[in-house]
Structures are given as C-alpha cells and as structure tokens.
Amino acid sequence: MDEEVFVSGFAFHKLCKWSICDRYPQNLHLQTIEENDLVFLNLDFLPHFLYALQKSRPNNKFLLITHNSDLSFTNEYAMSLLPYVNRIFAINCICDYKDIVKPIPIGFRDWPIHSYEIIKTIPRLSKTIFVYMNFDINTNIEKRTHCYNAFSNKSWVYSNSGLNLETFYKQMSSSKYVLSPDGTGIDCHRIYESLYFDAIPILKKNEMYEYYEKLPVLLVDDWSQISESFLEENYRPLYETILDWKKKNPNWLSARFWLDYQD
Numbered sequence: 097m098d099e100e101v102f103v104s105g106f107a108f109h110k111l112c113k114w115s116i117c118d119r120y121p122q123n124l125h126l127q128t129i130e131e132n133d134l135v136f137l138n139l140d141f142l143p144h145f146l147y148a149l150q151k152s153r154p155n156n157k158f159l160l161i162t163h164n165s166d167l168s169f170t171n172e173y174a175m176s177l178l179p180y181v182n183r184i185f186a187i188n189c190i191c192d193y194k195d196i197v198k199p200i201p202i203g204f205r206d207w208p209i210h211s212y213e214i215i216k217t218i219p220r221l222s223k224t225i226f227v228y229m230n231f232d233i234n235t236n237i238e239k240r241t242h243c244y245n246a247f248s249n250k251s252w253v254y255s256n257s258g259l260n261l262e263t264f265y266k267q268m269s270s271s272k273y274v275l276s277p278d279g280t281g282i283d284c285h286r287i288y289e290s291l292y293f294d295a296i297p298i299l300k301k302n303e304m305y306e307y308y309e310k311l312p313v314l315l316v317d318d319w320s321q322i323s324e325s326f327l328e329e330n331y332r333p334l335y336e337t338i339l340d341w342k343k344k345n346p347n348w349l350s351a352r353f354w355l356d357y358q359d
Contacts, residue, residue, distance in 0.1 A: 102212040103203035103288070105164040107351035108185075112136035116145055117164055119207060124148070131156040132182060139165035139186075142173060149180050161200070162186045164207075166281035168303070169197065185355055188281045190303040199307040200354045202283040204292075205261075211285075214261050215292060221269040227253040227327065228271035228295070230264060231286065235279040243277035243300070246319035252327075269293040272331055273314070278302055287313060291342075292349075296334045298322065310357075312341040 101107045109115055114124050117138035126148060129135070137145055139162045160181050162169060169186035174193045177184060181196070189199035205211035229247055233240040247253045253275075256267060268274060274290040276297045282304050290297040297313045308315055314334060316322060347353040 101206075101210065101351075102215070102292075102349045103201060103351045103354060104206035104210075104212075105203070106206040106210065107203065108161050108163050108200070109136045111351055111355075112161060114158075116141050119164060126152045126154045129154040129156050129158050131158075133158045135160050137162045139167045139169065139173070142176075146176055154180065157182045160184045163200070163202070166279075168282060188283050188304070189307065190282070198355075199304065201288055202281065202285060203288050203351070205285050209261075211261060211289075215265055215289070218262070218265045218269050218293070220293070221266065223270060223272045223295075225254045225267060225271040226324075227273045227275065227298075228267060229253050229255040229275045230257055230259070230267070231275070231277065231279070232257070236277065239278045239300075243275060243319055246322075247275065250324070252324045265289070265293070268295055271295045272335070273298055273327060276313075287311070291338060294335065294338055296331070296338065312338040 101110065109117065109120050112134040114129065114133060115136040116122055116124055117136060135158045137160055158181055160177060162184065166188070168188045168190050171191050171193065174184065174191045174197050178196065184197045185200045186197055187200055187202045189197060191197040204215070227247070229244070231240055233244060248255060268289060272295060274286060274295045274297050276284050276286045276290065276299050278284065282302055287297045287299070291312065299308055299313055299315050300319060301315050301317055305315060342348065345353065
C-alpha cells in the first residue's frame, strides 16, 4: 500500500525511522540515532522534543521532517534545532535558512481518512465549472472571508459547501480553476487536490510565495486582480503548465520526490 499513498503527513512518516507524533506509534531513542536518520516530528511537540534533545543529546545529527501541524516553521524554530540536524524538511515553512531548511507540501488529507482512496476512484470529468469556490471560512475567518466576499457575487464562480469528499472531488475534477485561500495553516490540501485533477489553484501571495512560484499555480497579489476575462485569456497556458509540470515530475505524488524537488 505504501507505494500508493499520496504525499501526506502519513507518507512522510512512512519514510522515517523515528517518529514523534500522536497520530502514529512514537519510537524515539536518541542514543541509537545514526547519522542522517530520518526523524518525523509533529511541530506541536517541539518543546518536548527539544527538552529530550538537551537532556540526552544524540551522538549523531539527523534529518528532520516536520508535518501534521498548522504551525508555521520559523527562523526561531530552525535556530533551536540546528545543533542537532543536518537538514530540515518542513511544511508551512517561512524560514530564511534555505541552505538547511527546505519547504515540503502538506499534500493530501490523511486524517481521519486517507483521501487518496477516494480520489483514485474519481474520473477525469469535463471542465464544466469555470471557477470553483468551496472552503470552510471558519478555519481562517479573516483571509477566507475576504476571498469569499470577493467572489460570492460573481456569476462565473460556482460556490458550494458542506459536501462529502466524493462529491467535492467530483466537482473539483469538473473545474478549470479552484480558489484556495490560506486555511488554519499557510499551506492547503486543496492546492494538491486541484493539481491532481488538472484544475488550476488560485492563491493569494503569502509568506510562502517563493515556494509556490515553483508550482503550476496562479499567484495574485490581491483577489481583485482576478476577472473572468483574465482567467479566460490565461486558461490554456496555465492548464498546459500543469500538464508540462506533471510530465517533468512524474513522481510528484510520492513523498520522497519532495525531499529532492528543486524546480
């Protein structure tokens, strides 16, 4: 099954020898860590993890993957971990230490269910929805309300909510564009779900814009930049960009791919 699991917290966890996350069995033994072992950390447990490192410092430096937390990975977090690691791979990464810290995607939903099991059953459907808007405003009231208010009265935007995942994915598969404002954390499952279905994610620039510039998404400075005519004119080249990116990166659904991804 592991080969079939889409990039996600669970998939990154499966790459690691050691784990500190309440979703999975925890098995950290600091004194038996070997050089460049992969360690999985839910960033919510960082204070506990740092305490353990300071109390019983490992003999070897390791590679750290942080996932399954809505916290942003900051310079402060990086500084606290640098004495113990050779490399850090982090979601929601807004850190400046680019030689040591590498951003990775939140990827696909894997809690409480593995969404890939549903996604793989959804066919590629005709793109009958021009712009799809479907998100929970409560996960980031300020930013998502701003997005909702910018598009809720547009006739060319199809808005829906409260769907089960199968129906949600069918509508996404039918969409040309998908609005994806920030959620509880900066990165969002919706981005990668959209790319899977060849729908173009529309994002407003945020602290992770340099990471998103390497992905086939539409980045705007403000939602007001988006108009029906602009999207019509740019759809074909943006759509082709997704197809070209997938062709260039055929293993993008694999967690391991993102540890080496450069461009």
